[in-house]
Amino acid sequence: MGAGGISGPRISVPRTPGPGLRTWAHATFGYRSSLGSPWQAGRSYGVVALRKGMTIAVASGKGGTGKTTVATNLALAIAAQHPVQFLDCDVEEPNAHLFLKPRIERTLAVEIPVPSVDRERCTYCGTCADVCAQHAVGVFPGQVLIFAELCHGCGACALFCPEGAITEVGRPVGVVEAGRADQLAFAHGRLNVGEAFAPPVVRAVKKEARDHGIVIIDVAPGTSCPVVEALKGVDFCLLVTEPTPFGLHDLKLMVGVVEKLGIPAALVINRADMGDAGVWTFCRQKRIPVLMEIPQNRRIAESYARGIPLVRTDGEWAGRFAVLFRRIRALVEGPGSRNGLRGSGCERSSGDQR
């Protein structure tokens, strides 16, 4: 059953048991198994294929740092010079559309496969419950209970069922909406209310990515699974933080994530004229370039509150965001840029006085 009101296509779920489910789960979820073929026979899954263009993720360790403000303004500032696609992967609370005001042209339901047990074939042996790492299956005398909300759709229960009694059915977890916002191609995901399993929706949004031009991904705040999913395969991560102890704490966590993933990264410091110097000290120690500082400013706050991108109300900021993009491109295209965090040290925007 699809999400209500969805008239467009869906991510289809094959209903064949065994290898069909495994192949689908593998291609869709990126799970690997130590069982060998066919799980290991395919290409490397779980990472949306890199494009010939450039993919820039905008992320923050904590919410409320101005991440979406930076992502949307960056996209708009370069849209006249480059083909730009904006993907809002903050699927639990997408809000880039409030600033970009896209025209939605397509809606795609996102489903994950959950097991369905054929009671005629089931012998209640308990194997499916034993192999389920999510504790989504309970086997009792004469009964198999499936807790669909806990199921990650990995396919292990169907793979190991000795009777071939398990098939899969699609369970809707969210939607992807795609369209245009003036010069920008746009897509965002929405996780269904009450759902806790965001990565499939993030992957579905990333499947909308074009293979050319600039793709800007608005990543969810934090460092949890949907964030890692959104960051996989990107060329660069722009971290947005604020210079407070909380901002620094969560920045450190986020830097740990991008280091682990081997993604080159740099920083934008929002509300840069408040707080303390801890973020700058950390950046110097880690050699993370600071590419832009945004002051605490009433005009900026008003623009945000009205849902009007800063670059549309202030030509100076349009220029600053264009410079920010040039700095990012220099880091991405510079020598050895895929080796993780690197740069020429803690750079400062012109006129920054901290």
Ligand code: SF4
């Ligand atoms: S593994 Fe198969 S046969 Fe055994 S309890 Fe589960 S569904 Fe039934």
Ligand code: SF4
């Ligand atoms: S019930 Fe468990 S083993 Fe089966 S697909 Fe879901 S998470 Fe995987």
